[in-house]
Amino acid sequence: MEILKNEVQTDVCIVGAGPAGMLLGLLLAKQGIEVIVLEKNVDFHREYRGEITQPRFVQMMKQLNLLDYIESNDHVKINEVVVFHDQKEIMQLAFDTLIEEESYCARLTQPTLLMALLEKAKQYPNFKMMFNTKVKDLLRDGEKIVGVYAQRQPGDSTNAEQLPSEGEMNIHARVTVGVDGRNSTMEKLANYELDLDYYVNDLLWFSFEKPESWDYNIYHFYFQKNYNYLFLPKLGGLIQCGISLTRGEFAKIKEEGIEPFKQRIIEDLPILRPYVEPMTDFKSFVLLLCKMRYVKEWAKDGCLLIGDAAHCVTPWGAVGSTLALGSAIITADVLYKGFKNNDLSLETLKQVQKRREQEVKMIQNLQVTLEKFLTREPLKKDLAPLMFSMATKMPDIMTTYKQLYTRETPLDIDESFVFAD
Numbered sequence: 054m055e056i057l058k059n060e061v062q063t064d065v066c067i068v069g070a071g072p073a074g075m076l077l078g079l080l081l082a083k084q085g086i087e088v089i090v091l092e093k094n095v096d097f098h099r100e101y102r103g104e105i106t107q108p109r110f111v112q113m114m115k116q117l118n119l120l121d122y123i124e125s126n127d128h129v130k131i132n133e134v135v136v137f138h139d140q141k142e143i144m145q146l147a148f149d150t151l152i153e154e155e156s157y158c159a160r161l162t163q164p165t166l167l168m169a170l171l172e173k174a175k176q177y178p179n180f181k182m183m184f185n186t187k188v189k190d191l192l193r194d195g196e197k198i199v200g201v202y203a204q205r206q207p208g209d210s211t212n213a214e215q216l217p218s219e220g221e222m223n224i225h226a227r228v229t230v231g232v233d234g235r236n237s238t239m240e241k242l243a244n245y246e247l248d249l250d251y252y253v254n255d256l257l258w259f260s261f262e263k264p265e266s267w268d269y270n271i272y273h274f275y276f277q278k279n280y281n282y283l284f285l286p287k288l289g290g291l292i293q294c295g296i297s298l299t300r301g302e303f304a305k306i307k308e309e310g311i312e313p314f315k316q317r318i319i320e321d322l323p324i325l326r327p328y329v330e331p332m333t334d335f336k337s338f339v340l341l342l343c344k345m346r347y348v349k350e351w352a353k354d355g356c357l358l359i360g361d362a363a364h365c366v367t368p369w370g371a372v373g374s375t376l377a378l379g380s381a382i383i384t385a386d387v388l389y390k391g392f393k394n395n396d397l398s399l400e401t402l403k404q405v406q407k408r409r410e411q412e413v414k415m416i417q418n419l420q421v422t423l424e425k426f427l428t429r430e431p432l433k434k435d436l437a438p439l440m441f442s443m444a445t446k447m448p449d450i451m452t453t454y455k456q457l458y459t460r461e462t463p464l465d466i467d468e469s470f471v472f473a474d
Contacts, residue, residue: 058202059222063089063181065388066200066226068188069233070097072163073360073377075170077230080117080385080470082180086392089216089224090182091201093233095208097164105131105272105285105371108148109460110378111155116463117382118472119173126169129160129286131272138276138438140322151455158272158371158458162288173472175211183216184208188233191242191356192223198243198356200225227397228388229356232381235344237362245358249347249417253424255303256341256368257296260287261328267292272371276438277321285371294325295341295368303340311335343367343424345417352402359384359405364413369423372416372457379464383408386466408465419457 065081067074070092078090114120136144149156174180185208192200200223207219216222231239263269263286271292275282281297296318298306306314311334319326346365351358360377367373384405391401455461 059217059220061089061216061222061224063087063224063226064228064392065089066091066224066229068201068229068231068239069237069360069362070167070182070184071232071234071360071377072166072170072374073381074230074232075167075174076378077232077359077381077385078180078182079170079174079177080382081388082174082177083472084385084389084392084469085179086389087179088181089213089226090180091186091188091203091224092182092184093187093238095185097167099163105374106159106161106378107372107375107458108152108155108157109458110375111157111159112152112460113375113379113382113464115155116466117470118474122173122472123161123166123169124159126161126165127288128165129270129288131158131160131270131286132156134272134274136274136276139278140275143276143438146454148458151451152459155459160286160288163374165288171211178212180211181213181216182211183213184210188238188242191229192225197354198229199227200229227355228391228402230384231356231358231362232360232377233362235346235361235365237358239356240348240358240362243353243356243358245351245353246349247346248349249345251345251417251421252342253300254343254367255298255300256283256343257298257303258293258339258341259296259337260291260293261325263290263292264324266324275322279317279321282322283368300342307335341368343369345420347413347417350403351406352399354399354402355397357384357402357405359409363406364409364417366413366417367420367424369420376413376416379412380405380409382464382466382470385470386464389467389469415456419453 064087067078067090070090074090078088081088114123133145133147135142183205186203186205188201188203190202191198192202202223204221205219231237233239269286271284271286273284283295285293287293311332315329315332318329344365345367348358348363351363359380387404391397
């Protein structure tokens with residue numbers, strides 16, 4: 054017997070409630086567009102999500118007049134990047150040498166940022182959100198995607214009293230936007246084709262209490278004998294450490310056991326001994342596959358991919374979430390004008406990629422270059438810090454850093470997206 058499905062109508066269905074999905078939902082709702090945001094998880098809490106936002110994020114939030122609101126929440130400002138080799142400083146990059154204002158990275162936990170965006174969006178009754186709701190299939194009218202088939206379990210929601218509290222539903226939308234991350238369900242269901250699938254390194258995360266001797270507002274990178282290390286502040290008095298590994302290396306480390314791994318870390322950075330030595334297994338570590346991907350065509354008729362679903366970058370430079378947020382803002386502008394002109398054709402949706410691809414590909418190309426400096430290949434790893442140190446002294450390097458961390462000009466969007474004080 055066929056199960057009766059609930060039928061739901063909306064202007065835009067956004068699949069995925071990460072930073073880009075939530076910002077897109079907020080901006081569209083501000084313009085009076087009916088929006089439903091679907092999130093498969095029960096809440097916003099994740100471990101080791103992209104939580105460092107670049108000066109370009111600060112610039113974009115200031116342009117939208119959201120910066121003071123966002124920064125009224127708990128956050129850390131990081132003013133510089135410092136690189137070490139064998140614990141000796143070989144490079145210092147202060148962000149105020151790149152840009153006079155907004156010269157810092159903002160470190161917010163992802164739940165903090167997402168809750169701030171949700172609270173702002175709640176004021177618009179045309180914004181609706183449902184947690185614990187998984188997309189299972191696409192709705193089609195011929196070749197056109199006209200929504201999603203989703204299954205909802207009981208969970209939190211916003212402005213969704215008229216929507217089903219659980220069960221199966223067909224959500225019909227004039228435009229469906231997949232913002233569901235690097236393992237995108239929407240990408241798979243809509244059979245998107247990849248133009249880039251680059252994967253050579255992994256990053257192994259763990260957290261520890263900040264040593265008293267450390268500045269909390271750090272963004273440090275260490276080239277050491279056994280591994281390369283990335284250190285970032287984690288709210289709550291913690292430091293987040295990423296250990297750079299080659300693709301598949303973690304499996305070999307686990308086969309050897311925890312003790313040899315601990316000893317190599319302590320040999321590299323003795324200051325970590327109090328935090329690493331008590332470990333008896335690998336439960337404190339979380340592996341992130343440093344995949345870089347680029348979808349060939351982000352738009353299909355009635356459907357659009359953005360953020361990591363369309364242009365996933367590696368953690369190096371901590372630029373991924375900022376890049377995705379920029380795509381969300383441009384998407385909001387394209388869709389707003391499309392609704393205004395009653396033109397949501399495939400050609401209109403393609404405008405998002407046309408307006409974003411230059412910046413995205415520039416960042417990805419920089420990351421591919423950076424990955425070469427992070428190599429742990431036996432004959433190259435000792436040369437990597439020397440090459441890195443030399444590169445920082447090249448005349449054009451500041452221009453490269455400026456491209457990576459900042460925007461030269463504001464985003465070209467309608468002024469109506471700017472929030473009132």
